[in-house]
Amino acid sequence: MSDQNVVAKKSFFPPDRSLYTPLNVVCGVILLVGLLLTVMRFTGGLAAVTNLDDNYPWGLWIGFDLMAGVALAAGGYTTSAACYIFGMKRFHSAVRPAILTGFLGYALVVLSLNYDVGRPWRLPYPFIVQRGTTSLLFEVAACVALYLTVLFLEYCPAALEWLGLRKLRNALVKVTMVLTIFGVVLSTLHQSSLGALFLIAPSKLHPLWYSTYIPVYFFISSIIAGLSMVIFEGTLSHKYLHEKMDETYIAEHDGLVIGFAKGASFVMAGYVIIKVIGIAVDNQWHLLATPYGLWYLVELLGFVALPCYLYAVGARDKNLKLIQWTSVIAVLGIILNRLNVCLIAFNWYLPWEKKYIPHWGEVGLTVFMLTIGVLIFKFISTKQPIFYEHPDYKGHH
């Protein structure tokens, strides 16, 4: 690390704390590796840092960063919809952390895409040069671009309160409802369309995962992902950002966890039902007894039905610890589902030696993105009114 870096970094940390804590060192190493990979990607092409080939044009950056990333950033729309549209005002203190996570999540998804596509400077082409309106990817791109804007506007009040720009902040707060409804519309569309991307490839995706219902599966599972991520993140924030939380947040937190667990559990029950219906409609029962079928059951029973039950028990017993651990299983379940659809059950007929295994560079860059996300979240939430209400705007919502 150069001297300049150290000086620049020091101003972020209180002087009495050492810069060389284990956590900081790990983060520093990850960031350095990320920068190195960035240089490699943009000087050596995709081949230098990825294991993508002609059979697997989409790898970890699409399967995890885009597919799972977008699903896990669904907390923004689920929480704001629950609070503002469905009137669950007791969840109000959770809206800002969820919106911030959503905004950072989507911003990093878009950043990842700049690494993944061949010519990132052309990313606006589908809107300004030629519109490929028959492509579901066009719809995803349009919605993600618009929703990123919506999330930015939804996040803005926190930054504006911090900056003391009262007029602008109040103007934005006035359109909260419009933004929330737009957010839900756009999320419904692109969450489902991410699944619908695979409708065009019935011969490539394993029949257990391929279904004409796949857009619905993706949308419903994004709700599960959103609710579970809010619980999961709340747990982490409680541990590491506790001093930034005001009494309202802390007082509402337990109720929120139980409420979201109850919601997630019921949505998961519905999800299991429609997944079973999907198998029945396409008459794929016999495939359950194959190796891929067992893997499918692991996903559906182990990572959806099990957390569904555990959430239910946790919500009934008001057992916060159980709910928090269950949220980890649920989040892993969503990641597993997206990886299955995009990578594992994709090209299922190919022999094992032709299957895709991520390059260390792809894994490194994914970890780099996650780290950036966590660091920016920590930075913003320690400076701006995210976990607490700004004293000047108490009760102004």
Place this chain on the structure above:
Amino acid sequence: MSVSRRRFLTWMGGASLGTAVGQKAYAASNKAFTGYPDSMGVLHDTTLCVGCRRCEEACNKVNDLPAPDVPFKDESVLNQERRTTAEAYTVVNKYADASQPAGVTFRKLQCNHCKEPACASACFVKAFKKTPEGAVVYDASVCVGCRYCMVACPFNIPAYEYEKVLDPKVMKCTMCYPRIKEGKLPGCVEACPVEALTFGKREDLIKIARERIFKYPEKYVDHIYGEYEMGGTNWLYITSTPFAQIGMREDLGTTSAPELTAGALGAVPIVVGLWPVLLTGIWAMTKRKEKISAVEKQQAVNEAVAKAEAEAGEKMAKAMEKAKKDQEAAVKKEVKKALEAAEKAKEEGADEKEEDV
């Protein structure tokens, strides 16, 4: 057509909207899309192919592709199954088939030039286009490099230049579109020494294929691959070895790519149209409920206050009354006490008097 549509899509003005919508919708209504009439294709008869790789060589030359690792004269590469790559738009594979005189069947693969191309349907910048001549062509000048076309292609044909930094392209057979425009044959067809490849109008090729199957029913599998697969392709195949044995999937179905996505695409505008109505409705109901419950709460509070006040008043009155009574009683008691005392004093005085006497 494409000019007015592009102008329309760039939102040049509402004036063109009326005419564009009316005219096109009428022309296209209740119409099955049968593809461009008189579009060209190639029929590949695997029973004639000898695996000489001349087509590969010609393709390489015509398209200015890099020299291969193994020279085209070397037939040892046929021993492993290959696919198209960024360096080879077409490859010939060898498959074992004991029923053949040579014990093997060769099959050439390249872009099949679908009638309804999955790559074109998937591309979000319209980089792929089905030309009236039958070729599916790619425009690298707009390509973003998302590689969704490669995911979408049911035949695993498009390849990508992963090594390139500034100008990576999707690479695939063009049916030698520039040569066709010049009236020439595609490179591979021209180079084939045994007429395993026939170039012509797709309709004619189907007739030729049918005729061959009809004439030699014991030789050919009774199926023209590509006539209906994925909505039909302009490259057609007939063979004496079952298609599944020569690496051609028989489970692709006949549904074309745009039909596969039509349902999901059709749901999009409905969500946009109705979700805001539904969500605003729910929000308005929530708001109204909140308002009513706030009013009810206020009323309840008011009532409680009034009741409490009334109760307090009553209590006060009672207390006052009691106090009054108590006071009266006390006065009476005091008076009584005083009277009694006076009487007693009187009696005592009398006694004293008696004692004094």
Place this chain on the structure above:
Amino acid sequence: MEGIFYTLQDFMTHTKGVTYIIMVLALISITAFWRFLSDRDDD
């Protein structure tokens, strides 16, 4: 060729293009219409 679609792909490119424009207009107009509908509500 003017006015005739030979492929479903071309037909959908056109019709989806029109629907996308309608969608944008719909989102704007429904918001405006809701304001018109409820701006005299006394609350």
